[in-house]
Amino acid sequence: MAIIKTAILQTHVYKEKSLSITQAEELLADPELKNIDLAVLPEMFCCPYENKYFPEYAEPEGGDTWEKCSWLAADHGIYLIAGSVPERDEAGHIYNTSYVFDRKGHQIGKHRKMHLFDIDVKGGQYFKESDTLTPGDQVTVFDTEFGRIGLCICYDFRFPELARLMTDKGAEIIIVPAAFNMTTGPLHWELMFRQRAVDNQVYTIGVAPARDMNAGYHSWGHSIAADPWGKVLMQMDEKPGVKIVELDLDEVKKVREQLPFLKHRREDIYKLSQIK
Numbered sequence: 001m002a003i004i005k006t007a008i009l010q011t012h013v014y015k016e017k018s019l020s021i022t023q024a025e026e027l028l029a030d031p032e033l034k035n036i037d038l039a040v041l042p043e044m045f046c047c048p049y050e051n052k053y054f055p056e057y058a059e060p061e062g063g064d065t066w067e068k069c070s071w072l073a074a075d076h077g078i079y080l081i082a083g084s085v086p087e088r089d090e091a092g093h094i095y096n097t098s099y100v101f102d103r104k105g106h107q108i109g110k111h112r113k114m115h116l117f118d119i120d121v122k123g124g125q126y127f128k129e130s131d132t133l134t135p136g137d138q139v140t141v142f143d144t145e146f147g148r149i150g151l152c153i154c155y156d157f158r159f160p161e162l163a164r165l166m167t168d169k170g171a172e173i174i175i176v177p178a179a180f181n182m183t184t185g186p187l188h189w190e191l192m193f194r195q196r197a198v199d200n201q202v203y204t205i206g207v208a209p210a211r212d213m214n215a216g217y218h219s220w221g222h223s224i225a226a227d228p229w230g231k232v233l234m235q236m237d238e239k240p241g242v243k244i245v246e247l248d249l250d251e252v253k254k255v256r257e258q259l260p261f262l263k264h265r266r267e268d269i270y271k272l273s274q275i276k
């Protein structure tokens, strides 16, 4: 049996970066989380989700936040998907980046948000990540002793092609640090996590920051886990909290055997391919 005990940390994002990091540290120290295998933090877990803050909070890979997350993974002997953070590269570009650490604190994955969140809903949400951020260009999967996991960030998950590419690369779980909002969250959040789970016969996990009505961006919260049948295993409300879900990878195999539509694709007629 390949059961992955996964902690979903729906945290509060403080203006002061160190407080957000201390919060993650304190939550992971809770004895209830003693036997977890994997922990996931939200998108921009230690930077308010606003363009004006991304350059100010950005750090290079290997910076203080990276170091702390690596240490947390090693200290608890867990895989840690460190939500996402603003990353500054040598050329000064800023990315919305998720780092993955193994049980020894080694970085085993890194995803830079590929699809920037540029929307303008009349009477609703406006955001233009491309004002400050540069998009990534890699499809990201990483390996654990349980199986292969796919990783993308928030708006990336709106692109079914990306989830399918991760599935084609062998992902059995897709994890998404994310921060939907009060315009898109109520209609699209749960629907999307269930739909991608059904289409790809994977577990899907979305981890969001808790809602803060004093912040410039109002996160929908509602961190969620759906199984490969599309059933919601767990969904939080908008408040900070931690939930543990058990992901049984045998379920993925069973569903794919019983309902083998991934094998029934007509690749003689259509095909999804990665160009880069």
Ligand SMILES: NC(=O)CC(=O)C(=O)O
Residues within 6 Å of the ligand: 117, 153, 154, 155, 156, 158, 178, 179, 180, 181, 184, 185
């Ligand atoms: N914040 C995002 O990247 C995406 C989002 O909120 C949405 O797609 O809705």
